Amino acid sequence: MMDALTSNPWVLTLPAFLLVISLIVFIHEMGHYLVGRWSGIRILAFSFGFGPELVGFTDKHGTRWKISAVPLGGYVRFYGDADAASTPDFDALKDIPEAERAKTFMGAKLWKRAATVAAGPIANFILAIVILTGIFLAFGKFVSDPIVTTVNPGSAAEIAGVHKGDYLLALDGTKVETFDDVRRYVSVRPGIPVTLTVRRDGAQLDLQVVPKLTEIKDQFGNKMELGIIGILTSKDEGNMRIVSFSPTGAVVEATKETWNIVTGTFDYIGNLITGRMKADQLGGPIRVAQTSGQVATLGFVALLHLAAVLSVSIGLLNLMPVPVLDGGHLLFYAIEAFRGKPLGEVAQGVAFRIGMALVLSLMVFATWNDITSLLG
Structure with a gap:
């Protein structure tokens, strides 16, 4: 049975992919959730996946925990958000009583919003360090x-x-x-x-x-x-x-390895910009799924190592200064801190639409690379 699995990585592709993505997404969104709760922001929903809800429950704080139909991501929706991308619902905010606005995401203090947004990518980096620390402790x-x-x-x-x-x-x-x-x-x-x-x-x-x-x-x-x-x-x-490493040594080595992944990613982006490398190596969900299945044939430790690498990559991707991504929100907050007031409703709306178009374009391009790679 095991020989059949290792000789045909496609048998492992879907379960391995779901395991890796589920872990990374859960930790990322949990970072947003924990810091948001700590900051006193009301949380309406914690969803693994997008689209229609498949199963879920509402906790005592009024948060809807759910699994949705499309397991390619997830989100935390805060009080006052218009959608899963945390686009402010300006119309709804106008109708919320002044005493309640502090519980909305937009009504929270600037540093609380920034900390809540940054917590997602930071959680990804911490996850990578934890995984790599465990590997180095167990196997050197x-x-x-x-x-x-x-x-x-x-x-x-x-x-x-x-x-x-x-x-x-x-x-x-x-x-x-x-x-x-x-x-x-x-x-x-x-x-x-x-x-x-x-x-x-x-x-x-x-x-x-x-x-x-x-x-x-x-x-x-x-x-x-x-x-x-x-x-x-x-x-x-x-x-x-x-x-072999001591516990402290393993943490240090895991942190260094995580930093190497970060710098390697920036070096690759630099090579794309300068034309030294081709963009056809950019992969999307299909390639991640394929790689997950292939790496799973090497064993659970290899799959965990892949999860660490992908966690860092997703953390970095989310820090890109593109509206709808965490980095875009942080850019808005930096502008707000400089101006002393947030960008206007129209400016934010236009920026979010442009950001969504950029993200969708990147996803289409990466998926096209995945398909051509499979066919080639």
Whole structure:
């Protein structure tokens, strides 16, 4: 039975996808909910998914907890919101008694609104750190020393003068601790000169290497483009090993790993803007579902690691300064703090419509990439 599952990842796709998305969405929305409740804002609904309600109940605080028909997200709806995107219902606010307005989202103090909105993405980052901490505590981390044991002929490393036996010390002045540090750094810098500091025969040398944009396939046959310099290490000479962590050490390492995901994401966005990488690597729900099914064949720990990566990605996506996303709301609050009053009803309405159009366009583009990737 297990062989059948691992040989056919599509069998695991839907349950793995729902598990990952459910966890990330629940934690994100719970961040909004907890800080909103703490701030004294009345919460009308906590929904996993969008669309018609499938099942739910109302708690003693008047909050409707529900599971909705489309499990691709979720929302917390506050008192005074017009919709699930927390668009202010200006007409309804006019009819709410002055004594009740403090319980609405728009009636709350600016810092309370900002804290409530920021709590969702922050919860995503915390989730990633918690997951990675658990993995590092239970299984440690596989590392190897940054020693070059193979230089591929014709590679960027060979052109730069890298030799077998070189010990890699730094990249653009940043200290290298493991071989994976090198792989991570150059992968998002195709075509960008990198100063590689090495130790060779007791001497320290600075070499200029330019990673080549290279299309590779992962173990599932998925294509991706990365910056490659063409060096390898080996099990024995590279001292490949598993490093164990104390609880504190695991938290520190998990935080560093989460930060690496954040910086890697920004590097990728920068490469898209400058044209060094193609946008066809942007994926939507279909690709996330496909990847979830594939990773699930590697085991539950691998699926948890994917959840951590996606949690960070979703947290960053929500912080984009686009109206309807959390980052758009925070941008509005920054403007309000600067002006001393919120943007007008018309301006906010136009901004939310533009933001919705941008988000929908991105979703359509990502879904198109998913479909063409499957067909290709």
